[in-house]
Amino acid sequence: MISVNLISKSYGAKQVLNAINVSFKPGEINGVVGENGAGKTTLFSCIAGLEAYKGQIDYNQVSIKSRVGFLPTNPHFLSKITGKEYLQLVCNARKVKLTDFKEQNIFDLPLQQYAETYSTGMKKKLALTGILLQRNDIFILDEPFNGVDIHSNIMINQIVMRLKALNKIVVLSSHIFSTLHETCDYLHYLKQGSIIKSVDKTAFDTIEKDMKSSGIDARIDALNLK
Ligand SMILES: Nc1ncnc2c1ncn2[C@@H]1O[C@H](COP(=O)(O)OP(=O)(O)OP(=O)(O)O)[C@@H](O)[C@H]1O
The missing domain is CATH 3.40.50.300 (P-loop containing nucleotide triphosphate hydrolases)
Incomplete structure (x- = not known):
């Protein structure tokens, strides 16, 4: 508690x-x-x-x-870091081994693209994926x-319910x-x-x-x- x-x-x-x-x-x-x-x-x-x-x-x-996994309202990312590198970085910080980027990219983000060039909603989904993969x-x-599309909203709601069950x-x-x-x-x-x-x-x-x-x-x- x-x-x-x-x-x-x-x-x-x-x-x-x-x-x-x-x-x-x-x-x-x-x-x-x-x-x-x-x-x-x-x-x-x-x-x-x-x-x-x-x-x-x-x-x-x-x-x-x-x-703790903290999802800020408007996540910011270092320049010249791709989505994939970001996920790798946050997982390394918790010593969590990332097994399958493709499978675990649940929001279908363009992981080869620089994260700072993502849209507002994409940035939020990348940051959320990061804290989920960290197993906090x-x-x-x-x-x-806020700022994510309807389909992602439904997914995030289901994720929150899953976290509660866990x-x-x-x-x-x-x-x-x-x-x-x-x-x-x-x-x-x-x-x-x-x-x-x-x-x-x-x-x-x-x-x-x-x-x-x-x-x-x-x-x-x-x-x-x-
Ligand atoms: N770094 C800062 N320096 C000075 N004042 C700040 C700073 N950060 C927040 N504040 C002030 O603290 C108060 C609370 O801000 P906070 O961002 O926590 O509100 P909030 O409830 O999250 O608002 P919102 O719903 O708009 O996101 C505001 O008056 C804000 O101006």
Whole structure:
């Protein structure tokens, strides 16, 4: 289990995360929702060990960094590295032997092409393939469904379900409620750097209602559309 205890994070004078307490168990899919700028990516980066923070994050008394696969919203790749070289590199980092590139290229990516020349969706699929091949125990997926085609979306949903069945820890974010409903067991509502609500599937609607009741009509009225 991952235990996030009183995590706080500031960028300069700006406090982005305020005393976050949350836990993620194996075999559960946890969704983190919130407005743009709420702090989802920052929280994910802290858990993945990519950012310094105040507080404590525990994972079975072992280092999370060596077990986590982090899928960023917009993955970037080194220049002049092909898709195949990238997969080889990330597998080497975990000492995983890659057996059959062709078979394991599940999204049919052009692996001989430079990864930095891939489209947005292709980059996401390459990064996802990499963390799956690494056989991680923890998957932190920042907007995994965003920017990929419909067929790949269905595949990614099935992959997440497979990870759950394999008792992996999965934490993801999405801005699409139907996707979260379909995929997640728990939702955590992050607002201005604080988790204001954590609910199981039976209460997802309450988060949706909270988000929708935040004066949307009044804001659109301010545009005085004619
Ligand atoms: N490197 C940085 N330096 C300064 N401020 C940052 C930095 N990274 C993020 N922030 C700020 O932290 C806040 C949270 O950003 P974050 O990217 O975590 O939000 P988010 O919930 O993931 O948003 P989105 O839904 O748009 O992806 C924002 O106000 C952002 O401007």
